[in-house]
Amino acid sequence: MSAEQGRSSRDDRLCLEAVTKVxxxxxxxxxxxxxxxxxxxxxxxxxxxxxxxxxxxxxxTTLARLITGIEKPTSGTIxxxxxRVDELPKSRLRSYRRSVQFVFQDPYAALNPASRIGYIxxxxxxxxxxxxxxxxxxxxxxxxxxxxxxxPEQFAAKLPHQLSxxxxxxxxxxxxxxxxxxxIIADEPVSMLDVSLRAGVLRLLRELRETDGISxxxxxxxxxxxxxxxxxxxxxxxxxxxxxxxxxxxLQRPAHEYTRRLIDAVPLPGRRPASGVAGSK
Amino acid sequence: xxxxxxxxxxxxxxxxxxxxxxxxxxxxxIVVRTLWRQPKARIxxxxxxxxxxxxxxxxxxxxxxxxxxxxxxxxxPSGAHLLGTTGGGQDxxxxxxxxxxxxxxxxxxxxxxxxxxxVSVGVLAGYLSGPADTVLNFVxxxxxxxPALPLMIVISTYTKGGGILTIILxxxxxxxxxxxxxxxxxxxxxxxxxxVTAAQFSGDRTGRIIARExxxxxxxxxxxxxxxxxxxxxxxxxxxxxxxxxxxxxxSWGTMLYWAQTxxxxxxxxxxxxxxxGLCIALVATAFALLNFGVDELSNPRLRES
Amino acid sequence: MPLLxxxxxxxxxxxxxxxxxxxxxxxxxxxxxxxxxxxxESGSGKSTVGQAITGTLPGSATLAGTVGFDGRDIxxxxxxxxxxxxxxxxALMPQNGLNxxxxxxxxxxxxxxxxxxHQRVKRAEARGVAAGLLERVGLxxxxxxxxxxxxxxxxxxxxxxxxxxxxxxxLIVFDEPTTALDVLTQQQVIGTIAExxxxxxxxxxxxxxxxxLALEHSSRTLIMYAGRIVEELPSDRALSDARHPYTQAxxxxxxxxxxxxxxxxxxxxxxxxxxxxxxxxxxxxxxCAHATERCDAERPVLRSAGSGQAACFLAEDTLSGAxxxx
Numbered sequence: 001m002s003a004e005q006g007r008s009s010r011d012d013r014l015c016l017e018a019v020t021k022v023x024x025x026x027x028x029x030x031x032x033x034x035x036x037x038x039x040x041x042x043x044x045x046x047x048x049x050x051x052x053x054x055x056x057x058x059x060x061t062t063l064a065r066l067i068t069g070i071e072k073p074t075s076g077t078i079x080x081x082x083x084r085v086d087e088l089p090k091s092r093l094r095s096y097r098r099s100v101q102f103v104f105q106d107p108y109a110a111l112n113p114a115s116r117i118g119y120i121x122x123x124x125x126x127x128x129x130x131x132x133x134x135x136x137x138x139x140x141x142x143x144x145x146x147x148x149x150x151x152p153e154q155f156a157a158k159l160p161h162q163l164s165x166x167x168x169x170x171x172x173x174x175x176x177x178x179x180x181x182x183x184i185i186a187d188e189p190v191s192m193l194d195v196s197l198r199a200g201v202l203r204l205l206r207e208l209r210e211t212d213g214i215s216x217x218x219x220x221x222x223x224x225x226x227x228x229x230x231x232x233x234x235x236x237x238x239x240x241x242x243x244x245x246x247x248x249x250x251l252q253r254p255a256h257e258y259t260r261r262l263i264d265a266v267p268l269p270g271r272r273p274a275s276g277v278a279g280s281k
Numbered sequence: 282x283x284x285x286x287x288x289x290x291x292x293x294x295x296x297x298x299x300x301x302x303x304x305x306x307x308x309x310x311i312v313v314r315t316l317w318r319q320p321k322a323r324i325x326x327x328x329x330x331x332x333x334x335x336x337x338x339x340x341x342x343x344x345x346x347x348x349x350x351x352x353x354x355x356x357x358p359s360g361a362h363l364l365g366t367t368g369g370g371q372d373x374x375x376x377x378x379x380x381x382x383x384x385x386x387x388x389x390x391x392x393x394x395x396x397x398x399x400v401s402v403g404v405l406a407g408y409l410s411g412p413a414d415t416v417l418n419f420v421x422x423x424x425x426x427x428p429a430l431p432l433m434i435v436i437s438t439y440t441k442g443g444g445i446l447t448i449i450l451x452x453x454x455x456x457x458x459x460x461x462x463x464x465x466x467x468x469x470x471x472x473x474x475x476x477v478t479a480a481q482f483s484g485d486r487t488g489r490i491i492a493r494e495x496x497x498x499x500x501x502x503x504x505x506x507x508x509x510x511x512x513x514x515x516x517x518x519x520x521x522x523x524x525x526x527x528x529x530x531x532x533s534w535g536t537m538l539y540w541a542q543t544x545x546x547x548x549x550x551x552x553x554x555x556x557x558x559g560l561c562i563a564l565v566a567t568a569f570a571l572l573n574f575g576v577d578e579l580s581n582p583r584l585r586e587s
Numbered sequence: 588m589p590l591l592x593x594x595x596x597x598x599x600x601x602x603x604x605x606x607x608x609x610x611x612x613x614x615x616x617x618x619x620x621x622x623x624x625x626x627x628e629s630g631s632g633k634s635t636v637g638q639a640i641t642g643t644l645p646g647s648a649t650l651a652g653t654v655g656f657d658g659r660d661i662x663x664x665x666x667x668x669x670x671x672x673x674x675x676x677x678a679l680m681p682q683n684g685l686n687x688x689x690x691x692x693x694x695x696x697x698x699x700x701x702x703x704x705h706q707r708v709k710r711a712e713a714r715g716v717a718a719g720l721l722e723r724v725g726l727x728x729x730x731x732x733x734x735x736x737x738x739x740x741x742x743x744x745x746x747x748x749x750x751x752x753x754x755x756x757x758l759i760v761f762d763e764p765t766t767a768l769d770v771l772t773q774q775q776v777i778g779t780i781a782e783x784x785x786x787x788x789x790x791x792x793x794x795x796x797x798x799x800l801a802l803e804h805s806s807r808t809l810i811m812y813a814g815r816i817v818e819e820l821p822s823d824r825a826l827s828d829a830r831h832p833y834t835q836a837x838x839x840x841x842x843x844x845x846x847x848x849x850x851x852x853x854x855x856x857x858x859x860x861x862x863x864x865x866x867x868x869x870x871x872x873x874x875c876a877h878a879t880e881r882c883d884a885e886r887p888v889l890r891s892a893g894s895g896q897a898a899c900f901l902a903e904d905t906l907s908g909a910x911x912x913x
Contacts, residue, residue: 055769056740068482097482109475114497120483127484164857165629175483194628195796195840199853221769227844228851251845265770267799269841270826 011081012046012182012215014067019076019086021062036062037239040076044183049209049216051230051247053223053262059239060219064185067217068100069093080183098128101176103186107168107193111160117144117171118156124178143174147204166197173204183215184208190225202228223266227251235259312504315578322575328568329385332561336381345372347379347532355544355551364553367537368544376532377557383445383533387518388565391452392511398457399506400499403464404491408472418465424458433517437526444528452517460506467502471495501579508576512569519562534558589616590790591640591758592655596662598635601647605862609635611814613652614889619757622784622791624801624822626837627811630858636811637760637794641679656758678756682763684743688735694721694746695731698753705754720749724779741772745779752783758790765800777804798837802826810834813859813870818902820895830892830902832875869899877901 018041023034037059044050054060065071067078069088078085080099088096101124104110111120118140125136137156144152147170160168169189176184186205190198206229208214218229226233226247233250235243235258242256254260316322335342344363345352354370356362364373406417433455440447471477472495480490496503521527522535529536537558541547546554598610610632617623627633638644639654642661654662656676681687688697698717702708708716718728724745735743744764751759764780765773781804784791795801801808802822810818810833818831829835839852856874859866869875872882879900887898897903 055771094484097484102479102482104475104479106475110479112476112480112494112498115493119493123480123483123485166857172479175479179484195798196628196837196854197857199840199851200855202851224842224844224849224851227849248847261771263845265774266844267770267773267797267841268843269799269802269838271799271803271843 013079013081014044014183014215014217015077015079016043016063016067017041017077017079019063019066019073019078021059021066021071022074035239037236040236040239040241042234042241042244044215044217046182046215047209047213048232049206049218049230051226051233052217052219052236053221053226053233053259054219054236055221057238058236060236061187062239063236064102064187064217064219067185068102069096098124098179099182101179101181101184103169103172103176103184103189105188105192107165107172108160110172111168113160115159116156117158117160117163120171121156121175121178124175128179139178143178144171146177147171147174148200149174165193166201169193169201170204173201173208177208177212177214180212181214183217185217185219187219188221189218191220191222198225199228205229221262223251223262224268235262312500312579316572316575319575319578321571322573325568325571325574328564328571332381332565332568333385335378336385339379339382343375343378345375347371347375349375355546355549357551358553364557365551367540367551367554368546368549369540373537373553373557376537377534377561379532380534380537380558381561383531384515384518384535384562384565386445387449387452387533388511388515388569391449391456391514391518392507394449394453395457395510395514396460396503396507398453399460399510400464400503402457403461404468404495406461407465407468408487408491408495410469410472414465417461421458421461421465424455425462429455430517430520433521434524434526437521445531448518448521448527449514451521452514456510456513456517460510463506464499464502467499468495471498498580501576504579505573505576508569508573512566515562515565515569519558534562588658589655590619590621590657591617591792592653593636593640594653594655596636596639596652596654597650598632598639598644599649600645601649602862605864606649607862608865609648609814609861610639611865613811613814613816615809615816615819617758617790617792619790620784620788621807622781622793622805624793624795624805624808625811626795626798626801626808628796628858630813630861631811632814633794633796633811634762635814637679637762637792640758640792641677641760643679676756677758677760678751678754680744680747680751680759680761680764683767684738684740684747685735685767687747688743690735692734693731694733694735694738697746697750698731701750701753716753717749720753721746723752723783724749725775739772740768741776744768744776748776748780748783752787755787756789758792760792760794762794763796764793766796773800780804799841810837814861815870815898816889817871817899818892818895818897819889824894828894830895831897831899832877832901833871834897836874836876 018039020038020040021036023036040063042050052060052063062071066073067085069085073086076086083096085096118137121140121143122136125131125139126133129136129139131139140156141152144150144155149155149167149170163171172189189205190201193201202225205216205218209216216229218226220226230247233243233245233247234241235250235256237258243250243254243259250259251263254263316326349372350370352362352366352370352372354366354368357365359365362372362374364377367373367376402417402421406414433451436451440451477490477494480494518527518533519535519538522533523538523542525539527533527535529539538555541554546552593616594614596610596613597608599606599608613632613636615623625633625636635644639650639662644650650662652662653660692700695714695717699710699713702713702716714731717731721728721730726742726745726749730738730742730746738746761780765776768776777800793801793805802825805822808820808822808825809816810831812833818829818834820828826838829838836854840854842849842851854874859870859873867886868884869878869882869887872878875882881900887900889896889898890903892899892902
C-alpha cells in the first residue's frame with residue numbers, strides 16, 4: 001500500500017497525554033462521580049503494536065471509547081497525527097472513523113444476523129472509499145482472501161450464523177481493514193474463541209501490521225495473547241497506568257506488584273502442581 | 282504441533298460473484314413463505330384468504346343485495362334465505378357476505394396504520410434516546426394509562442355516524458401505543474449490540490442503520506404487533522357498532538349485531554341473525570391469532586437462506 | 588461403589604436437518620469426594636454431559652444410556668423424582684451468576700427461595716444459614732441485602748456457590764464456573780471451590796475449556812472431543828503422559844508468556860459436524876498430524892494407555908508395552 005508508506009510517519013502516531021475521564025451522575029455532585037481513568041499517557045508509533053492489559057473495571061473499555069471518539073475525556077489530549085480527537089465535533093467523527101477501526105470481542109454480536117457477509121464488508125468500502133458497487137464487490141473478495149476465508153465468493157454470500165466463531169472474527173477483522181485505517185483497536189478479539197483457534201486469528205493481526213503497516217492497540221486481560229501480538233505492554237489498574245514497557249521486559253521483570261499478580265494468575269498447565277484433591281482412590 | 286496453517290493463497294482475482302441482493306419486496310415474500318410453513322399459521326392464512334375472497338367476490342357470491350329490505354322480516358333459515366332474514370327485512374347471508382368487506386377493511390386498515398405508527402414512534406424513541414425518547418415515551422405511557430374502551434366510546438359519541446375511516450382512526454389512536462412500547466424496548470436492546478456500533482464505524486448514516494440493521498431484526502415483533510392490532514381492531518369495531526356508536530346504516534358484522542339486538546331476534550327465535558356475524562368476527566380474530574403462532578419463526582435467520 | 592456412574596451416555600438434539608449427536612458413548616465414574624474435570628472446546632459435549640447429570644437438558648434432547656447416582660439411574664427418573672433429588676443429591680453451579688440469579692431478588696431472597704422449597708424452615712433460620720454459608724465462601728453477611736447487579740462477578744459466583752451448598756449436595760457439577768471472570772478473580776473463586784471441596788467433601792465434576800485450571804484443581808481429567816471422551820488421565824501426570832494427539836495439541840496451545848521466545852500454536856481445521864450420524868472413523872483425524880489410513884476407516888475406542896486411557900490407535904499400549912506416539 002504505497003499511499004501509506006508515502007505519508008509522513010507523524011501522521012499516524014496516536015498520542016495520549018494525561019487523559020482523565022470522570023463519569024458524573026446527574027445531580028449527584030461529587031458523591032456520584034466515578035473516576036474511570038486518570039492521567040493516562042502513552043504513545044503508539046505508526047506500525048507499532050501496544051497491548052493494553054486490564055481487568056474489568058480497569059478503564060480499558062473507557063479508553064477505547066475515548067480513542068474512537070465515542071466519548072470525550074474530562075481532561076487531557078488525544079491526538080492521532082495532527083488531529084485532536086478529544087475536540088472532534090460530531091460532524092467530523094464520521095471521517096475520523098475511517099482512520100481508527102475497531103475489532104469487537106463477541107463474534108456473535110458483532111455481525112448483523114440478517115445481513116450477508118458481502119453486504120457487511122461492502123459498507124465501509126462504499127462509505128469511505130467512494131468505490132462503485134462493482135469495484136466494492138471485487139475489493140470484498142480481496143479482503144476475504146486476505147483474512148484467509150476462501151473461496152471468497154462463497155463466504156461473501158453467506159449469513160453470519162453459517163460461519164464458525166473463528167471465521168466470524170476474521171470477517172470482523174476484514175471489516176476493520178476495509179477502510180484502510182491507520183490504527184486498529186482490538187478489544188479482546190480472541191477471548192471468546194476456542195483456545196485452539198486463537199493462534200490463527202492472532203497471527204492474522206500480527207501479519208496485518210507487517211504487510212499494511214497498521215498500528216494496533218490490543219486490549220485484553222490475557223497476557224499470553226498480548227505477548228504474542230504486542231511489542232509493548234501498558235498495564236492498567238483501576239484507571240491508572242501502573243507499568244509500561246517492552247513486552248518481554250514487563251513479563252520477565254515486572255516492576256509493579258499488580259503486574260506480578262497478573263503474571264502469576266496466567267492459566268498455564270503445569271504452572272502449579274496439580275493439587276491431587278481429596279478422595280481420589 | 283506446528284503453528285497454524287492459514288488457508289491457501291488464491292492468486293488470481295476471481296470473477297466477482299454478485300453478492301446476493303435483496304429483491305424489492307423480498308422481505309414480504311419471506312414473511313409469507315415462513316408463515317405458510319407453520320401449520321397453525323397456515324390455517325389462519327387460509328381463513329383470511331377465504332374471507333377476503335368472499336368479500337371481494339361479494340357481488341358474485343351473494344344471493345341478493347344486502348340493502349333490499351323488502352323481504353318478509355324475521356324469518357328463519359329457508360330455501361330462499363339460507364340464514365333467514367333480519368328484523369328489517371334484509372337477507373342475512375347477503376349482509377354477512379358484504380359485511381366481510383367492512384370488517385376486513387377495518388382489520389387490515391387499522392392494523393396496518395397502528396403498526397406503522399407503533400414502529401415509527403418506537404424506532405425513533407428507541408434509537409434516538411435522549412429528549413426525543415423522553416417525550417415519545419411519555420406520550421405512549423399516557424395513552425396506555427387511559428382505559429381504551431371508555432376512551433373509544435367517548436370519542437365515538439362525537440364522531441357517531443362518521444363512517445368507516447373515523448372508526449379506523451379512533452381505533453388506531455387508542456391501540457398503537459402498546460406496540461410502540463414493545464418496539465421501543467426491542468430497539469433499545471438492539472442498539473446496544475456491537476453490530477450497530479460496527480455499522481456506525483463503517484460510516485453508515487442513521488437512516489441506513491435503522492433500515493438495514495434495526496428493522497430486519499424486529500420483523501417478528503412487527504408482525505406480531507400487526508396481528509394483535511388487526512385482531513383488536515375487528516373486535517373494537519364490532520364492539521363500537523354494537524353499542525350503536527358506528528354508522529348504523531352501513532352493512533357490517535358489527536351493525537348486524539346492533540340491529541339484531543335492537544330487534545331482539547333471539548327472543549324471536551331467529552338465531553342466525555346473531556350467531557352468523559358473531560361467528561364470523563370470532564373467526565377473523567382466531568385467524569389472526571393463529572397467524573401469530575408463525576411469528577416466532579420469523580426471527581430465525583436461518584430462514585433467509587435460500 | 589462409585590457415587591456417579593455414567594455408562595454409554597448418548598444425547599442427541601433435534602436439529603434443523605438431522606439430529607445432532609452431542610454426546611457419544613460417554614462413560615466414566617466418580618467416587619465420593621472426588622473432583623474430576625471435563626475439558627473440551629466448543630462442541631465437545633462437555634456441557635451436555637453436565638446437563639445430563641443434573642437433569643437440565645432442554646426438552647428437545649433425547650438421552651440414552653445410564654446416569655447412575657448412588658445406585659439409581661437418574662436418566663430414567665420422572666421429573667418429580669428428579670426434583671426431589673436435586674440439591675439434596677446433585678447440584679449445578681452455573682457459569683454466569685448474572686444470568687442464573689434472579690435480578691429482582693436479594694441474595695437473602697434467593698436463599699429463602701431455595702431453602703424452603705426443600706425443607707420446612709423459618710425465615711430467621713434461613714437467614715442464619717445463609718449468613719453462615721456466605722462466610723464459608725468468603726463473603727460478608729451484608730451481602731444478604733444486596734441485589735445481584737450490585738455485586739461483582741466474583742462475588743456473584745461465590746453467592747451461587749453458597750446457594751448450591753445450602754442443601755449439602757453430595758455432587759456438584761461446576762459448569763465453567765470461572766469463565767466469565769477476570770484472571771485474578773478466577774484464581775480466587777476456584778481456590779474457594781477447592782478449599783470447600785476439601786473441607787466439605789462433596790464430589791465434583793468441573794467442566795471447563797481451560798486446561799490449566801482443570802489440571803490444577805482436579806484429581807482426574809477427561810478430555811472430550813466431538814462428543815466423545817478421547818483421553819482420561821490423572822491430573823498430576825497429564826502433561827507428561829498425554830498420549831492422544833488432541834490432548835497434546837491442546838497442551839501445545841498454551842505457552843509461558845515469560846519465555847524469551849513465545850510461539851503460539853493452534854490446531855488447524857475445525858471441529859466436525861455433529862449432525863452426520865454415528866461415525867466409523869476417528870473424528871479428530873482430519874486435524875491430526877499423525878493420522879493414518881486406519882484412522883479414517885475405523886473408530887478408536889478408549890483403551891488403556893500409559894497412566895490413563897486414550898481413544899487413539901497410535902496411543903494404545905501394544906502388547907509389547909510401548910506406544911507409538913511419544
